[in-house]
Amino acid sequence: MLLRTKLFGTTYEFGSVKELLAKANEEKSGDQQAGIAAESNAERVAARLVLAEVPLSVLRENPVVPYDEDEVTRAIDDAVNETVYEEIKGWKVGDFREWILSNDTTSAMIRRVSNALTGEMVAGVTKLMSNLDLILAGRKIRVETHCSNTMGRPGTLGSRNQPNHPTDSVEGIRATVLEGLSYGSGDSVIGINPADDSVGSVSRLLEMTKKIIDDWEIPTQNCVLAHVTTQVEAMKRGAPVGLLFQSLAGSQKAMDSFGISVGLMDDAYEQAKKYAWPTGPNYMYFETGQGAELSADGHNGADQLCLEARCYGLAKRYYPYQVNTVVGFIGPEYLYDSRQIARAGLEDHFMGKLTGIQMGCDVCYTNHAVADQNDNENLSVLLASAGCSFIMGVPMGDDAMLSYQTTSYHDAPSLRQALGLHPLPEFEEWMTEIGLWKNGQLTDKAGDASFFLKR
Template sequence: MILRTKLFGTTYEFGTVKELLAKANEPKSGDQQAGIAAHSQAERVAARFVLAEVPLSVLRENPVVPIEEDEVSRVIDEGVNETVYAEIKGWTVGDLREWILANTTDSDMIRRVSNGLTGEMVAAVTKLMSNLDLILAAKKIHVVRHCQNTIGLPGTLGSRNQPNHPTDSVDGIRAALYEGLSYGSGDSVIGINPADDSVGSVSRLLDMTKDVIDRWEIPTQNCVLAHVTTQMECLRRGSPVGLVFQSIAGSQKAMESFGVSVGLIDEAAALAAKHCWTQGPDYMYFETGQGSALSADAHHGADQLVLEARIYSMAKRWHPYQVNTVVGFIGPEYLYDAVQITRAGLEDHFMGKLTGISMGCDVCYTNHAKATQNDLENLAVLLAAAGGSYIMGVPMGDDAMLSYQSTSYHDAPALRQALGLRPLPEFEAWMEGIGLWRDGALTDLAGDPSFFLQR
C-alpha cells in the first residue's frame, strides 16, 4: 500500500505503517527522543490525512512488532473476534472515527465492535481525534466490573485510597487510610505501594487493610502493589489478597523488563480466582503509562501511543477489575509538560474504554515536569467528565514514598460535587450507614480520621 499524500505543494510519503502511525501522533517528548516524531506540524497533518484512509485490515496485518517475534502481538491477534472483524475490516480509520462519534452509536454497539479491534486500530483512530472528541467518545462507553463492589457504572467516580508510607509503617499507613476513608476515598480499592517488596512486609500490610475492611464492614477490596510474584506467594500462604496487581507493557521485551510474561499473568489470574478473598469475578489490577516501553529500550521503533493501546488489547485477556494509566509518572522525558500529559491522559482513558477495559487514571506529574497543581486538577475534571472510572486519593496529593504529585483525598469528593457524580454504589450505601454521606454529599463528620477512632 502506498502511504503518500500531497499537502500545500509538498509530497509526504511514509515508508511503513509503523512510521505513519508515529508521524500522525500528537507531539510527545518521548517520540521526539526516539527520533520517530513528525518533523513539522505539516508532516503530522499529512500523516493524519493518509492514516484516515487506511483500512483497518492493513493495521491488523502490520502490527508494530511482528507476531512471530512478540507474544504481546500474538495475544492481541488471537483475541480478535473474527466474526466482528470480518464486518469491519474494510472500514477505514476515518470511517471508524465517524462511526464512534455518531449520535446513533451507543455503548453496546461500540463494545461489540471493540471485540474486532487490535491495539494498532485503537491507537490509529485516537490519533484522528481532538481532546473533546476523546471526552465525548469515552463518555459513551460503559465498562462495568465487579470484585467486592461495582465499578464503571454511569454517574459514578471511584477513588483508590493510596496511603503510602516511606517505611511501610503499619500505624502510619492505617492513620492515612482512615483519613482517606473519612473523605470517601477507597471505593475502587485500598491500594498501597510498598517500600519493601518482601513477602513478610507485604503480608503485614494485607493483614492490616483486611482487618480495617472487616472491622468496619467496608464494601471494597485491598491490594498491595508489590511485584506479582510476591503477591502470588502471599496468596499461596493464605494472606488476604483482594486484587492482584502488576504493571504491564506493550511489547514482550518491555514485559520482560518488568519481570513478567503473559504466561505468568495467566498463572496469577488463575491463582487470584482460586484464592482471593473477594467475590469477583474480576480480580486483576493493572497499571500502565505512555513511555514505559521506550524507557526500557523495548519500543521497537513504535510510538508511545501505539504501545499503550497494545497494553489494553492484551489486558482484556484477564478481564481486569480496574486499569489505570499513571499518566505523568515516568517524567518529562516522555511527556514534557501539562499539554502533553493532559493529551495522554485523555488518549489512554478513551483507548482503554474502547478496548473494553475498566479504565481510570492516576492524574499525576513528577516534580521536574512542567506542570502545576492546577494543570493536574484540570485533567481530573476532563477525565471525570469523560466517564473515568476512578482516580487516586493520596494524602495532600503528595506521595511521600513515590515522590510525585497526584490527586488528594478530597479531590474525588470535589469532582463528585461539581459534576453530579456519586461514589461506587455499595460504598455510598456504607457511607450513608455510618453517617459520612447524606443526600448525595459528604456530611459534617467527613474529613476527620478520628471518626474511626471514637467508635
C-alpha cells in the same frame, strides 16, 4: 499499500505503517527522544490524512512488532473475534472515527466491535480525534466490573485510597487509610505501593487493610502493589489479597524488563481466581503509562501511544476489575508538560474503554515536569467529564513514598459535588449508613480520621 499524500505543494510519503502511526501522533517528547516523531505540524497533518484512508485490516496485518517476534502481539491478535472482524475490516480509520462519534452508535455497539480490535487499530483512530472527541467518545462507552463492589455505573467516580509510607509503617499506613476513608476515598481499592517488596511485609499490609475492611464492613477491596510474583506467594501462604496487581507493557521486550510474561500472567490470573477473597468475578488490577516501553528500551521503534494501546489489549485477556494509566509519572522525558500529559490522559482513558476494559487515571506529574497542581485539577475535571472510572486519593496530593504529585483525598469529593457524581454504589450506601455522606455530599464528620476510633 502506498502511504503518500500531497499537502500545500509538498509530497509526504511514509515508508511503513509503523512510521505512519508514529508521525500521526500528537506531539510527545518521548517520540521525539526516540527519533520517530513528525518533523513538523505539516507532516503530522499529512500523516493523519493518509491514516484516515487506511483500512482497519492494514493496521491488523502490520502490527508495530511482528506477530512471530512478540508474544504481546500474538496474545492480542489471537483474541480477535473473527466474525466481527470480517464485518469491520474494510472500514477506513477515518470512517471508524465517524462511526464511534455518531449519535446513532451506542455503547453496546462499540463494545461488540471492541472484540475485533487490535492495539494498532485502537491507537490509529485515537490519533484522529481531538480532545473533545476523546471526552465524548470515552463518556459514551460503558464498562461495568465487580470485585467486592461495582465499578463503572453511569454517574459514579471511584477513588483509590493510596496510603503510601516511606518505611511501610503499619501504624502510619493505617492512620492514612482511615483519613482517606473519612473523605470517601477507597471505593475503588485500598491500594498500597510498598517500599519493601518482601512476602512478609506485603502480607502484613494485606492483613492490616483486610482487618479494617472487615471491622467496618466496607464494600471495597485491598491490594499491595508489589511484583505479581510476590503477591501470588503471599496469597498462597494465606495473605488476604483483594485485587492482584501488576504493571503491564506493550511489547515482549519491555515485559521482560518488568520480569513478567504472558504465561506468568496467565498463571497469576488463575491463582487470583482461586485464592483472592472477594466474590469477583474480576480480580485483576493493572497500571500502565505512555513511555514505559521506551524507558525500558523495549519500544521496537514504535510510538508510545501505539504501545500503550497494546497494553490495554493485553490487559483485556484477564478481565480486570480496573486499569489506570499513571499518566505523568514517568516524567517529562516522555510527556514534557501539562499539555502533553492532559492529551495522554484523555487518549489513554478512551483507548482503554474502546478496548473494552475498566479505565481510571492517576492524574499526576513528577517534580521536574512543566506542570502544577492546577494542571492536575484541570485534567481531573476533563477525565471526570469523560466518564473516567476512578482517580487516586493521596494526602495533600503529595505521595510521601513515591515523591510525585497526584490527586488528593479532597479531589474526588470535589469532583463528585461539582459534577453531580457519586461514589461507587455499595460504598455510597455504606458511607450513608455510618454518617459520612448525606444528600449527595460529605457530612461535617468527613476528614476526621478519629471518626473510626470512636466506635
